[in-house]
Amino acid sequence: MIRLTKGLMPARLQRHAAQWTQELLAAIAAGEKAEELRKSKYNHKDIKDAIKGETHNKCAYCESNPNHVTFGDIEHILPKSVKPELTYDWSNLTLACDICNTKKRDNEGFIDPYTEDPGDHLQFLGPMLRAKDEHGRNTSVGLDLNRIALIERRHEKLQDLERRLIEIKAAQNHALKETLLARLWPIYAA
Secondary structure, rough: OOOOOOOOOOOOHHHHHHHHHHHHHHHHOOOOOOOOHHHHHHHOHHHHHHHHHOOOOOOOOOOOOOOHHOOOOOEEOOOOOOOHHHHHHHHEEEEEEEHHEEEEEEEEOOOOOOOOOOHHEEEEOEEEEEOOHHHHHHHHHHHOOOHHHHHHHHHHHHHHHHHHHHHHHHHHHHHHHHHHHHHHHHHOOO
């Protein structure tokens, strides 16, 4: 989990969030089921594209790329069932993989990578994630951030990084070293 920065609110959300929130709260107050009303509003391409851009097309929690196997879910950091007034609040929307979204459900108390530095609560020990405090432990255990598939993928990434660093160190030609370094940075920067 890495620190994220909230991007600009998409124009569609700027224009309609207040009205959509009012309609949603009225529907809930009237005892209507509001799930379809919710999804049809914020699940637009421009909104999802903006969210994908600020998360680097990765799950905000486990950092896997949901686009490899699915579309990824628009996730509500504070659950919309608990805080329906934040359903269309731009600061409450992010991208999550299906697994993290399912595990998170309506639970609260997880690290918000937009307002908190995950590094204050979690640290990597090789491919394993270690909680530094109870907030980190709640997030790590609640979202199963040390599930086998994630550990295996992190291990593969670390092996690839090690191989690339050995290749850079072994390069005798300065221009080749610079080329290899330039190729390395975009891969591991995002």
